Every structure is written in C-alpha cells, then in structure tokens.
Amino acid sequence: MKMYVCGHINPDSDSICAAISLAYLKTQLGDEAIPAKQGEINPETKFILDKFGFDEPILKTSYKDENLYIVDYSDLAQAPKDIKDANIIGIVDHHKLGDITTTTPLEGWLRPVGCSNTIIKDMFDYYKVEIPKDLAGIMLCAILSDTVIYKSPTCTKEDIKATEELAKIAGVKDIKALGMEMFLVKSAVKGATPRELITRDYKDFDMSGKKVGIGQLEVVDLSVFDDMIDDLFKDMKALKEEGKRHTVLLLLTDIINEGSKLLVVSDDKETIEKAFGCKLENSMAYLPGVLSRKKQVVPYLEKVFATI
Amino acid sequence: MKMYVCGHINPDSDSICAAISLAYLKTQLGDEAIPAKQGEINPETKFILDKFGFDEPILKTSYKDENLYIVDYSDLAQAPKDIKDANIIGIVDHHKLGDITTTTPLEGWLRPVGCSNTIIKDMFDYYKVEIPKDLAGIMLCAILSDTVIYKSPTCTKEDIKATEELAKIAGVKDIKALGMEMFLVKSAVKGATPRELITRDYKDFDMSGKKVGIGQLEVVDLSVFDDMIDDLFKDMKALKEEGKRHTVLLLLTDIINEGSKLLVVSDDKETIEKAFGCKLENSMAYLPGVLSRKKQVVPYLEKVFATI
Numbered sequence: 001m002k003m004y005v006c007g008h009i010n011p012d013s014d015s016i017c018a019a020i021s022l023a024y025l026k027t028q029l030g031d032e033a034i035p036a037k038q039g040e041i042n043p044e045t046k047f048i049l050d051k052f053g054f055d056e057p058i059l060k061t062s063y064k065d066e067n068l069y070i071v072d073y074s075d076l077a078q079a080p081k082d083i084k085d086a087n088i089i090g091i092v093d094h095h096k097l098g099d100i101t102t103t104t105p106l107e108g109w110l111r112p113v114g115c116s117n118t119i120i121k122d123m124f125d126y127y128k129v130e131i132p133k134d135l136a137g138i139m140l141c142a143i144l145s146d147t148v149i150y151k152s153p154t155c156t157k158e159d160i161k162a163t164e165e166l167a168k169i170a171g172v173k174d175i176k177a178l179g180m181e182m183f184l185v186k187s188a189v190k191g192a193t194p195r196e197l198i199t200r201d202y203k204d205f206d207m208s209g210k211k212v213g214i215g216q217l218e219v220v221d222l223s224v225f226d227d228m229i230d231d232l233f234k235d236m237k238a239l240k241e242e243g244k245r246h247t248v249l250l251l252l253t254d255i256i257n258e259g260s261k262l263l264v265v266s267d268d269k270e271t272i273e274k275a276f277g278c279k280l281e282n283s284m285a286y287l288p289g290v291l292s293r294k295k296q297v298v299p300y301l302e303k304v305f306a307t308i
Numbered sequence: 309m310k311m312y313v314c315g316h317i318n319p320d321s322d323s324i325c326a327a328i329s330l331a332y333l334k335t336q337l338g339d340e341a342i343p344a345k346q347g348e349i350n351p352e353t354k355f356i357l358d359k360f361g362f363d364e365p366i367l368k369t370s371y372k373d374e375n376l377y378i379v380d381y382s383d384l385a386q387a388p389k390d391i392k393d394a395n396i397i398g399i400v401d402h403h404k405l406g407d408i409t410t411t412t413p414l415e416g417w418l419r420p421v422g423c424s425n426t427i428i429k430d431m432f433d434y435y436k437v438e439i440p441k442d443l444a445g446i447m448l449c450a451i452l453s454d455t456v457i458y459k460s461p462t463c464t465k466e467d468i469k470a471t472e473e474l475a476k477i478a479g480v481k482d483i484k485a486l487g488m489e490m491f492l493v494k495s496a497v498k499g500a501t502p503r504e505l506i507t508r509d510y511k512d513f514d515m516s517g518k519k520v521g522i523g524q525l526e527v528v529d530l531s532v533f534d535d536m537i538d539d540l541f542k543d544m545k546a547l548k549e550e551g552k553r554h555t556v557l558l559l560l561t562d563i564i565n566e567g568s569k570l571l572v573v574s575d576d577k578e579t580i581e582k583a584f585g586c587k588l589e590n591s592m593a594y595l596p597g598v599l600s601r602k603k604q605v606v607p608y609l610e611k612v613f614a615t616i
Binding site: 075088091093094095096097098099100101102103104105106107108109110111112113126154294295298299302303 | 396403404406408409411413418434607611
C-alpha cells in the first residue's frame with residue numbers, strides 16, 4: 001500500500017524522526033511508505049538529521065484521498081486541513097487521545113510514554129525488523145529531545161530502555177553528552193525572530209471551545225531571553241489576535257535548573273493563575289519543576305477551562 | 309493499579325469476553341483489574357460463559373473517578389454516561405476511531421481486524437503471558453461470533469490465526485462446529501420481545517449530527533422472523549420516537565446464505581436507499597453479501613449522511 005507517514009504541524013524532532021523511522025519500518029514490511037512533514041524543521045531537528053545523514057521528509061500539507069499514517073498527535077488542530085478527506089490508516093502517539101475520528105478501522109499504537117519513537121522502537125521489535133545504525137541515531141535523539149534528556153516527568157522506564165538499546169545500535173557511547181550537544185543547538189535563539197521562537201515548538205489546543213496556543217522553548221540558560229521578553233510579548237499579542245485565540249502562552253524552560261518561566265497573553269489571566277496556582281507579575285510567573293507541556297501544563301489548563 | 313475493564317453498552321459476546329480476557333491479562337501483569345459490563349448479556353454470550361465456566365462480569369454503568377480500560381468501542385454513544393469523569397487508561401478496539409477523547413496519555417491497541425479478542429490474543433503473546441484453557445475458549449467464541457465463523461468481510465488472517473491458536477489451547481477440535489452451535493443459540497428468537505431482539509446487538513451512531521440506531525440479528529434461517537416483521541417495525545418506530553432518532557435500522561442477517569434483510573424506519577428513506585444503492589419495498593430491502601454492520605453498513609451511511 002502506498003502511504004504517507006507524517007507528524008503534526010510545526011514539527012518537532014519527534015514528529016520528523018518518527019515519520020522517517022515509521023516509514024522505514026512500513027517499507028520493510030512491504031508497503032510503499034513516504035515520510036512527510038507539514039512544515040519546516042527547527043534547528044534542533046536539522047542538527048539531528050545532518051549528524052546522522054538523513055534528508056528532510058518531503059513537505060506535504062494536503063492529503064485528500066491519500067493513505068496517511070499519522071505520528072505524534074491525534075487532534076484535528078495539529079492535522080492537515082483536509083484530513084477529513086484522507087484515509088487515516090494508522091496512528092502512533094504518546095499524547096492524550098484527541099478529536100480525530102475515522103470512518104474505517106485503523107491501526108493504533110498509543111502508549112503513555114515520553115516519545116513516539118519509543119513506541120516505534122517497540123514496533124520494530126514486535127515485527128522483528130532490524131534498525132539500521134543511522135536510523136537508531138535519529139530515534140535516540142528524538143527520545144532525548146522529548147524527554148529533555150530523561151528530566152521530563154513524561155520520561156518512563158520504557159523511554160530509558162529504548163535509548164539504551166538504540167545507543168548501542170547507533171554506536172553512541174555517551175548518551176547524555178549527545179543530548180546536551182543537541183540542547184545547546186536548541187538553545188541558540190539569537191538571530192531568530194520572535195515569531196520563529198514562539199512557533200518553534202507550538203501547539204494550538206481546543207479547551208472547552210476556546211482556542212489556546214502554547215509555545216515552548218527549552219534552553220540550557222534562561223538569560224538568553226533577557227533582552228527579548230518585550231518583543232516576545234508583542235508578538236504573542238499579535239498571534240493571539242490573528243488566530244482569534246483566547247490565550248497564548250509561552251514556556252521558557254530551563255532544562256538545567258528544571259523549571260519554566262511562563263509568559264501569558266490571555267482574555268482571562270485569572271483562569272491561568274488558577275490553573276497553575278501561581279500569581280502573575282508583569283504577565284509572567286516562574287513555575288519550578290515544570291518541564292513538560294503535555295503533563296504539567298495542558299491537563300491543568302483543560303481542567304480549569306472546563307469550568308469557565 | 310485498580311481498574312475496570314468494560315465494553316460498550318448493549319454488550320455483545322466480544323465486549324463481554326474481552327472484558328474478562330483483558331482483565332485477566334492485566335491482573336497477571338500486576339494490576340487489580342475487574343471485568344465489568346454496561347448491560348445484560350445476550351443468549352449467545354450466556355451460552356459461551358456457561359460452556360467454559362465463567363461468571364458474568366459485574367454490572368457497572370458509572371465510572372466517575374475510576375480507572376477504566378475500554379474494550380470494543382471508542383465512541384461516546386457507546387460509553388458510560390459519566391465517561392468524561394473517568395480516567396480512561398486504555399482502549400482495545402477494532403472499529404473506526406470514535407469521538408472519545410482523554411485529558412492524559414493512554415495505552416491504545418487499535419487494529420483493523422475482526423474482533424477485539426484477536427487483539428487481546430496478540431497482547432498475551434506480546435507480554436508473554438500464558439492463556440488458560442477456559443479463557444482461550446471464550447476468546448475463541450468471541451472471534452467466531454464477530455467474524456460470523458470467518459464469513460464476515462471483517463475477518464482477517466490475524467483472526468483466523470488467533471482462532472487456530474486459541475482452539476489448540478482450549479482443546480477445541482472442530483472450530484466451525486463450535487461456531488455453528490453458538491449461532492444456533494443466537495438464532496433462537498422465539499419468546500423474545502421485539503425490543504429484546506432489536507436491541508440485542510444494537511448501536512447508536514452520530515452521523516453528521518443525526519442519531520442513527522442500527523440493530524443486527526444474525527441467524528441461520530431468516531424464516532424465523534416471518535411472523536414478527538410487523539411487530540419489529542412497530543417497535544422500531546417506538547424506539548425512533550423515544551430516542552429522537554433520525555433513523556432506526558434493523559439488519560436480519562442470514563449467515564448461511566450470506567446476506568441481510570434491511571428494515572428501515574427513517575425521516576429520510578431516500579438517503580438510506582442512496583447509501584446502499586437499493587430500492588426499499590415496504591420499507592425493506594435484501595442486501596446480498598452484507599454481513600458486517602461495521603464494514604458494509606456504517607461507512608456507507610456515514611458517507612451519505614455527510615452530504616445531507
């Protein structure tokens with residue numbers, strides 16, 4: 001079967017590497033599977049692909065009448081616009097179950113783990129397909145990215161086990177050093193426009209009918225943002241207006257000290273304060289220990305948005 | 309973790325047997341898993357449980373603040389009313405992906421196969437847990453029921469392989485004879501009220517905002533219904549009014565001659581005719597080759613309902 005394998009909009013490293021790794025697996029299993037992306041890759045992902053010698057997936061944003069295997073999401077807000085006209089044949093995801101529905105039965109590999117590539121590693125084992133050395137390298141990097149080198153509360157023992165096995169295959173001796181090398185690339189924010197930074201790892205959520213956008217930037221040192229806070233706020237306001245959003249949040253995450261500075265532009269700041277039990281000052285708050293948008297941010301927002 | 313494993317409303321044999329088999333597997337893996345049902349079991353399921361010596365799962369229709377693993381469905385119309393307040397920890401399903409969403413990541417085993425128990429058989433193999441003899445018996449029967457003894461177009465080679473392996477474990481030598489024995493029990497319609505028959509294997513679907521109920525009765529000889537067509541129609545009309553449904557359909561399926569007599573009560577019969585390319589006479593049509601509600605009925609209805 002000819003199919004595309006594609007992750008979410010504003011692709012992160014997991015979305016891109018999962019498209020490549022799952023397309024490889026499906027091809028080995030006899031399908032014609034083509035990795036695709038819905039948007040341009042970020043500097044971290046470029047570093048990963050360059051390091052292990054992979055081309056970028058093709059850019060494809062329309063999937064009418066195509067067979068599509070989606071990876072790393074299951075909600076419409078992150079899907080191609082014409083996904084209703086696509087034939088969704090499968091989903092690999094590690095997030096909450098979203099609002100995508102299908103008209104025919106499908107394959108689904110959902111797991112409460114830290115990264116889609118951890119699930120795909122398991123699929124390789126399930127189907128007894130060998131993982132090539134370079135592919136193991138990008139899968140490993142995707143897991144280190146999503147789990148913030150094991151620091152994120154989303155990280156599970158399955159993720160750690162997968163990275164250890166993938167590192168062996170990829171010939172990577174110091175896993176954490178590779179992770180830090182990658183996060184240093186990620187921390188380079190100079191030269192990027194505020195919009196590029198806000199949307200680099202950005203997702204829109206439907207929270208009880210309200211559109212809430214949440215961006216996240218993970219860096220090794222929060223001081224890189226010192227001179228750009230005002231510009232970031234200005235562009236968050238613009239982004240809010242453009243998309244008729246209720247709220248736009250930006251998490252500036254310090255992966256060394258393990259916490260996030262939260263920037264808030266919202267029609268209802270009190271609700272945001274309630275969600276995190278914090279007091280905003282100048283529309284900002286520091287949230288100690290918060291590293292994971294998925295596990296430490298989205299569920300709390302959804303809970304309070306359900307009550308307003 | 310304490311959890312309930314429960315299938316859809318109006319439980320069929322797969323829903324009940326999957327609750328039992330998955331709860332057993334989860335218990336072996338260290339959880340406290342309790343099989344449950346949302347409604348009373350049908351005569352076929354009773355035959356299966358009696359034959360292999362199982363008690364019925366407990367009746368439980370409310371899951372507020374409980375951990376819930378759902379089996380054999382993924383749409384809200386078939387869920388407990390308070391599922392939004394439950395903690396859905398997993399889904400095993402072989403249907404189209406429905407509109408259930410979650411607020412946290414979950415486990416999901418979705419496969420385009422003929423029966424949930426085929427997936428659960430695979431889960432036992434994945435986790436390397438042995439299937440007890442009697443449990444293999446009810447899992448085997450569930451697959452034979454869902455695939456209409458391999459005749460349904462939903463039946464895949466995975467289903468056949470699973471039945472062969474389960475039959476070996478259960479000590480069943482003639483698989484098809486066991487299937488026929490089961491379908492003879494299923495064909496016994498005498499003494500049942502029209503409502504019992506219509507809802508015995510019945511599901512409500514949301515089709516582009518319209519509520520469509522579809523019941524199905526699989527028998528070895530359609531003549532058993534000869535004297536009750538008028539009574540069935542009368543009660544279908546009542547059911548339509550009670551639930552403010554747009555349409556109520558009943559499929560009387562002849563598993564020997566492989567076809568279904570379709571009974572239609574609808575606000576818009578032309579749309580139903582369009583869906584199946586048939587002409588209704590006295591609100592009925594014979595659909596040759598149609599055995600599967602999931603594969604040969606629901607998708608065609610969804611397609612035309614999306615256009616009205």
